[in-house]
Amino acid sequence: xxxxxxLLVEDDEAIASSLVRVLESQGYAVRRLARGxxxxxxxxxxxxxxxxxxxxxxxxxxxxxxxxxxxRPELAILILTARDQELDVVAGLDAGADDYLVKxxxxxxxxxxxxxxxxxxxxxxxAEEPLRAxxxxxxxxxxxxxxxxxxxVLRPREFELLALLVAEAGRVVTxxxxxxxxxxxxxxxxxxxxxxxxxxxxxxxxxxxxxxxxGVGYRLETR
Numbered sequence: 001x002x003x004x005x006x007l008l009v010e011d012d013e014a015i016a017s018s019l020v021r022v023l024e025s026q027g028y029a030v031r032r033l034a035r036g037x038x039x040x041x042x043x044x045x046x047x048x049x050x051x052x053x054x055x056x057x058x059x060x061x062x063x064x065x066x067x068x069x070x071x072r073p074e075l076a077i078l079i080l081t082a083r084d085q086e087l088d089v090v091a092g093l094d095a096g097a098d099d100y101l102v103k104x105x106x107x108x109x110x111x112x113x114x115x116x117x118x119x120x121x122x123x124x125x126x127a128e129e130p131l132r133a134x135x136x137x138x139x140x141x142x143x144x145x146x147x148x149x150x151x152x153v154l155r156p157r158e159f160e161l162l163a164l165l166v167a168e169a170g171r172v173v174t175x176x177x178x179x180x181x182x183x184x185x186x187x188x189x190x191x192x193x194x195x196x197x198x199x200x201x202x203x204x205x206x207x208x209x210x211x212x213x214x215g216v217g218y219r220l221e222t223r
Contacts, residue, residue, distance in 0.1 A: 065097050
């Protein structure tokens with residue numbers, strides 16, 4: 001399997017076979033499992049992205065996600081599930097998922113998100129100067145961030161979001177731009193994944209660090 005290999009954990013045979021066919025047609029190396037138990041062993045160093053269903057026959061997908069995140073902090077995890085309640089989204093992201101897509105889904109949107117996650121995972125360290133805004137410092141090359149000198153523990157998409165907000169500190173970043181640059185998809189209404197990531201950043205930076213401009217976007221405060 002190539003460095004951009006994908007592990008698909010999906011027990012629905014029709015969905016799985018269709019996704020494997022489409023992903024392989026895009027040039028990805030895909031390994032498919034119908035159960036969650038073997039996922040941890042299968043997500044080896046050749047796997048860069050896991051597409052994970054939650055309704056698995058042998059395991060709770062949330063627990064599988066949590067174990068994958070603990071074992072491989074750098075791994076991109078995209079939950080693909082029929083569970084569409086906000087609490088389900090929050091639970092999935094809290095378990096360590098980078099993204100959450102609800103069935104039925106648009107194939108074009110799924111492929112866009114796959115490309116975005118694999119592209120970021122393949123990007124090597126750069127020589128960029130660290131970004132600073134108030135008490136927050138972000139080193140994009142090292143993929144590390146600090147608040148008041150204390151290093152922050154961030155999931156991959158939390159880091160990307162924080163880097164964008166710090167780069168535009170004091171200015172509004174629209175929801176459309178965030179979805180386009182972080183999740184590589186046009187905003188078509190629901191942004192529960194984005195909202196949950198912003199909430200997570202507020203817990204780590206302080207509730208007043210990020211201001212919501214309803215219907216527009218978010219602004220990182222520098223005070």
